[in-house]
Amino acid sequence: xxxxxxxxDLEYAYPxxxxxxxxxSLCIQRGEKIALVGSNGAxxxxxxxxxxxxxRPDKGTVTIYGKPVSYDRNSLRxxxxxxxxxxxxxxxQIIAPTVWQDVAFGPVNLDYSEEQVQQAxxxxxxxxxxxxxxxxxxxxxSGGEKKRVAIAGILAMDPDVLILDEPTSMxxxxxxxxxxxxxxxxxxxxKTIIISTHDVELAYPWADRIILMxxxxxxxxxxxxxxxxxxxxxxxxxxxxxxxxxxxxxxxxRGMKTPGTLPRTVLDIIRIIExxxxxxxxxxxxxxxxxxxxxxxxxxxxxxxxxLARTSCDTIGVMGSRAKICARQWGLIPDISYAVxxxxxxxxxxxxxxxxxxxGGMVTRVFERVSMFNQTNNRSIPVRSLIGDxxxxxxSGI
Numbered sequence: 001x002x003x004x005x006x007x008x009d010l011e012y013a014y015p016x017x018x019x020x021x022x023x024x025s026l027c028i029q030r031g032e033k034i035a036l037v038g039s040n041g042a043x044x045x046x047x048x049x050x051x052x053x054x055x056r057p058d059k060g061t062v063t064i065y066g067k068p069v070s071y072d073r074n075s076l077r078x079x080x081x082x083x084x085x086x087x088x089x090x091x092x093q094i095i096a097p098t099v100w101q102d103v104a105f106g107p108v109n110l111d112y113s114e115e116q117v118q119q120a121x122x123x124x125x126x127x128x129x130x131x132x133x134x135x136x137x138x139x140x141x142s143g144g145e146k147k148r149v150a151i152a153g154i155l156a157m158d159p160d161v162l163i164l165d166e167p168t169s170m171x172x173x174x175x176x177x178x179x180x181x182x183x184x185x186x187x188x189x190x191k192t193i194i195i196s197t198h199d200v201e202l203a204y205p206w207a208d209r210i211i212l213m214x215x216x217x218x219x220x221x222x223x224x225x226x227x228x229x230x231x232x233x234x235x236x237x238x239x240x241x242x243x244x245x246x247x248x249x250x251x252x253x254r255g256m257k258t259p260g261t262l263p264r265t266v267l268d269i270i271r272i273i274e275x276x277x278x279x280x281x282x283x284x285x286x287x288x289x290x291x292x293x294x295x296x297x298x299x300x301x302x303x304x305x306x307x308l309a310r311t312s313c314d315t316i317g318v319m320g321s322r323a324k325i326c327a328r329q330w331g332l333i334p335d336i337s338y339a340v341x342x343x344x345x346x347x348x349x350x351x352x353x354x355x356x357x358x359x360g361g362m363v364t365r366v367f368e369r370v371s372m373f374n375q376t377n378n379r380s381i382p383v384r385s386l387i388g389d390x391x392x393x394x395x396s397g398i
Contacts (some may be wrong), residue, residue, distance in 0.1 A: 002066050003027040004161065004192060005051055005083075010060035012046060020046040021057065022216045028194065030160070033187050035203035036196040037227075038213035039238040044196035045088070045165050047213070051194065052076075052083035052163065081110060084154030088166040090146035099125070099141075099149055100134035106157040124156040128182060129321025144175035148321070151182070161192040168202060177338035178324065180206060185320045188361050204228060204242035205264045205339070212237045225262040244269060267342040270349075271377060288379070289314065289348040292355045293366045294386040296323045301330035304357070307386070314352035317344050319366075323357045332357075341369045348381045355386075 010024035020043050028034065028051075036044040049055040050062055053069055053076045062069045064079060087093050096102035100121060107120045125131050128148040133141075138149060147167065154162060167183065168176035180202065187193045197203050203210060203224065210227035212220040214237045220227045228234060228245055241249070248263045256276045263269045292313075294304060307313075317340035318327045327334055334357075336343045344354035356366055363385065370383045 001029060003063070004030045004065070006063040007050065008061045008063070010047075010050060010057040010062070012050070012055060012057045012059075020216050021050070024050075024060070024216075024218060026211070026218065026221070028161075028192065030192055031187070031190065032192055032194075033183075033206065033208045034192075034194045034211060035207035035209075036194070036211045036213055037198065037200060037203050037237070037239065039198055041215075042213040042237065043216035044213055046216070048085070048163050048165055048194065048196055051161075052080050052085055054085065081106075081157050082159050083161040083163065084157065084159035086147070086150050086154060086162070086164040086167065088169050090143075090150040093150045093153065094138045094146060097137060098134065099130065099136050099138060099152075102138060102149060103152045103156050106153055110157060120156040120158070121152075124152040126322065127155050127186070128152045129325045131325070142175070143170050144172075144178055147171070147175075147179055148182070155186075159191070161194065162186060164193070164195045166197060167195050168197070168199065174337075176202070178321070181319065181338060182321050185359075185362060188365055198239070200228065200239050200242045204245065212239075214238070224264060229262065248272065265339065265342050267345055267373075270346065287351060288381045289350070289352040289354065291344050291348055291366070291370060291381065291383040292353070292386055293363050293383065294355065294357050295359055295363050296326040296357050297359050299386060301326065303386075304330060304332070304355075307355075312353060313355050315344060315347050315354040317341075317354060317356045319356060319358035319362050322359045323362075327357060341366055345370060345373055345381060349379075 005028040007024055007026045010021050011019065012021040013019045024047060036047060038044050046055060050057055053071060056071050064083065069075070069079065094102050096105060103121045103124050104117050107117045112120060125133065128151055130145065130148055130152060138146060141149065151162070167179050171179065183193050183195070207224055210220070210222065210224045211218055212227055212233055219236060220230065220233045225245070228242055231241065234241055244263050244265070247269065248258055251272065252258050256272065258272050259275050263272060315335045316332060317336035318324050318334040319340045324337065340356055344356055347354050358366065367383055370381055373379060374381055
């Protein structure tokens with residue numbers, strides 16, 4: 001398969017400074033979730049800036065869609081329409097007096113018609129959960145909301161690739177979770193997502209591929225398990241081993257077997273413990289709980305409220321920007337808003353019933369993840385979709 005983006009033997013140095021990039025070669029495939037991970041000064045941001053032509057390397061080639069990049073104005077304009085960049089500080093990127101005007105800036109400059117601009121802005125704000133924010137001045141927004149506006153400004157141009165430099169910088173834990181949840185949602189819609197970060201706990205469970213960087217060089221590229229299992233490379237990159245991987249290594253050193261892939265989630269750790277107890281960890285007397293899934297674009301708040309009033313539900317989880325906005329509007333306080341599927345699987349293993357609110361393709365993702373877990377672990381956790389105005393007599397089972 002032809003790479004979406006290919007870098008070959010890149011070299012780059014800022015004026016009067018030591019090399020920022022040295023001998024960089026990298027292929028990026030469509031649909032990947034990639035995290036560039038390294039300490040401050042490792043070259044992560046510089047490398048990201050080469051991916052859509054904002055930095056022209058001193059040596060080497062950048063190939064996009066199978067063609068070497070030309071650095072003339074017209075060529076770069078086309079590239080940046082398809083490969084969007086979100087800066088670490090959204091205040092650098094947000095330039096208009098209102099949210100609507102800022103998100104419309106790209107489509108207007110791409111000569112969209114007035115109708116196309118309206119539709120592009122509406123779709124972008126819907127995607128990031130900022131409907132109703134059109135007239136707000138950006139300086140009245142929180143840090144997380146500003147990040148969303150910056151992302152919406154890129155999405156309005158319908159890019160294939162979304163690049164984010166330190167996407168959770170300056171955000172609190174809840175804001176960070178919201179942004180990473182949004183990136184998962186966009187990736188599930190087909191976008192290629194590339195981020196930089198020094199936070200190994202963020203990158204390890206999220207990325208499909210980790211690229212470790214040190215002093216302007218790529219020192220490892222592979223799955224999160226591969227990249228972070230090499231203690232010497234992690235040390236060279238001035239990072240630390242992700243806590244779940246470190247726990248797994250310690251358990252293994254004490255004689256515990258770690259079947260299958262290395263753990264990336266709490267659910268994976270539970271699997272290891274169960275395996276070493278030969279399945280002796282007791283399930284609830286009621287067996288497995290059921291995971292119910294509702295698409296907030298297809299069901300109403302009154303429908304959900306009626307379900308919760310008439311039935312027993314132990315846990316409410318919310319996935320995606322649109323679902324979180326709807327939950328707030330409906331007066332719901334979710335128990336889970338990040339790593340929702342795995343946490344609801346854990347609830348089901350304890351006999352508890354969960355309701356996951358999400359949208360579109362994320363509904364399919366819930367079914368796929370639970371099905372994969374059932375097949376891999378010989379389980380039979382039931383997952384059901386809430387349809388139309390149907391109100392089940394009992395959410396706790398089928």
